[in-house]
Amino acid sequence: MPSVTTTLPDPADIRRADPATLVDYARAITREMNRYTALLGLVVTKTETDGIKTTHQYTSAVHWLMHTTGMTEPAARQIVVRARGTNSAYTIDGTEVPAVAPLTGLAALAGALTPAHVDVIVKAMTAMPATVSEEDRVAAEKILIGVARAASPVEVKKAGDRILDTLDPDGPEPKDPPERPERELSFQEHRDGSATLKGKLDNLSYAQLRAALDPLAKPHSTKEEGRDTRSQWERHADALVDLVRLAMTVDEIPTHGGDRVHVAITVDYETLKSGIGTAMLDYGGVITAAEARMLACDCKVIPAVLGTESEQMDLGRSKRIITTGQRRRLVMRDRGCAFPGCNKHAKHTEGHHIIFWILGGPTDLNNLTLLCERHHRLVHCGGWEVRMGGDGRPDFIPPAYLDPNAAYLAGRTKMRIAGSSWYRRCA
Known part of the structure; x- marks a missing residue:
């Protein structure tokens, strides 16, 4: 990472400075502000790479940043978007997710670019189609950084538009009209017990699903937290989970093997008692003992508790504890x-x-x-x-x-x- 050492002036020095010195102070302070903003983006990237849900129990980096720094939701969201565009990240399995504007991130860390300039460059680089070669992408980013060093964000945007017109004069290819898909749903299970859902719905089934999900997926708004920090996709996923939970409470839900639909958890008693360790789901996945204790609160999940010799100690309750x-x-x-x-x-x-x-x-x-x-x-x-x-x-x-x-x-x-x-x- 580029290293820049700057001695910032004291308030007393600023008050007695001449006009030329004030210009120097303004530039030096702005350069440090640019650097610290870029460093904060690195913090966000590292937090997301480590797993913000696992480490801090937050589902959104924006929400985490709001709580840890006290900044507003728009400011936090802008920092997260900027961080993802300029810093490479890594998934849980170690796969690199490259940044769309890595050179811009380095220039920002050196203090050469303001956050507004970075945002314009990231947006321009994101708009470039996948057909643009890596060589052309690097050249385009270098041009935009050079313009940003001497011009306003408005001029950088104009330069980005001209570059995009040159590299992709025809624009995106028109898509063929989609055929009506058959209804299907598949689950790709992962080693940690999570799953990726993939499916298709006909137009009527899709309309019915959206009619059920949309009221549950509305953004929540609170005075303390500001606007909902979840993305549209996160809200839809949460709404689907809510819909399943509501369905499991309906008396008319079909039975499975003669019992009401439920999820079974197998966990060592001492693990459940201490809250340290893992529990096994009946579909083969694992959750933390703390999560098992959370689910046991309302007995929507039936715990199968085993003793030290794996003898059965408790199969939960046939109905909720809370009447x-x-x-x-x-x-x-x-x-x-x-x-x-x-x-x-x-x-x-x-x-x-x-x-x-x-x-x-x-x-x-x-x-x-x-x-x-x-x-x-x-x-x-x-x-x-x-x-x-x-x-x-x-x-x-x-x-x-x-x-x-x-x-x-x-x-x-x-x-x-x-x-x-x-x-x-x-x-």
């Missing part, structure tokens, strides 16, 4: 997901044992709260703690990396998290 009456009272109290700032409706929430059920937590209202799937996972796997306040409502305590100075305020409606006020959901 219908208890859930109704929870809905009246929490109104929906109780996590600060979340507006998920009660029908999309799960019952959570504040003192974990596997650790002996009772199934009564003083030990229960409602959480949506995202925040349920965050509480179990992301270092958050829940305690019942003196007013009979749950308080949420953040992990130390979000705010090492956050203190639990019993019986109050407000606490400090990452420099801003976070409120429990109030009636």
Whole structure:
């Protein structure tokens, strides 16, 4: 990485500087701002490469950046897009995902390009078709960087448009009208138990699926988190999971082998009790013990608990631990997901044992709260703690990396998290 050493002026030096020196100061400070912005992009790339969901329990780099830095959603999203365009990343299996503008990333790290210039170049390089040779791509990027060093982002965009017209004068090839596909669905299972779905639907089936998914895939908006940070594809995937969960609660759902549809988990009792280790799904995949404990909260998943000699100790319960009456009272109290700032409706929430059920937590209202799937996972796997306040409502305590100075305020409606006020959901 290029190394640039700059001594920045003190405020006192700026106040007594002459006009020529002020120009030098402005350029030096801007150069350092460019470098630090590019370095932050490297941090985002490294976090995504390590697995942001596994490491920090966040499904979105934008959401993670908002919480860890306190910046707004548009600013965080812009940094993430810029980072992905200028820095190569690696998938879990070690496959490199090359950046579309790697030379631009190096120039930004040297402080030579402002974020606005980088954004224009990344957009221009992304628009180039796959038919453009690597040699032409490199030459085009070098030209754009040269223009950016001396011209405004507007001029860089014009240069990018002229280059694209030269390299791809005919534009994208027209596509043949698609044929009506047959309905099919396939699952490509991976070694970690996850799967890639691939399928086709006829037009009527697709319309029906979208009609069911779209209301569940609407972006949520909260005062604390700002706009929904999930991409359209992430929201559709979450909506499909919600649809499956809703379907599994319907009495008319078909049985399998005489039983209601369920998912079985096999886990060593000590592993489940400690929350450290893994559990095996009946389809062969694995999840963490912390996730198994989360799923056991509402008994939507039936745990098959084994002792030290693999003897069967508990096959779960034939119905949910939380009764219908208890859930109704929870809905009246929490109104929906109780996590600060979340507006998920009660029908999309799960019952959570504040003192974990596997650790002996009772199934009564003083030990229960409602959480949506995202925040349920965050509480179990992301270092958050829940305690019942003196007013009979749950308080949420953040992990130390979000705010090492956050203190639990019993019986109050407000606490400090990452420099801003976070409120429990109030009636």
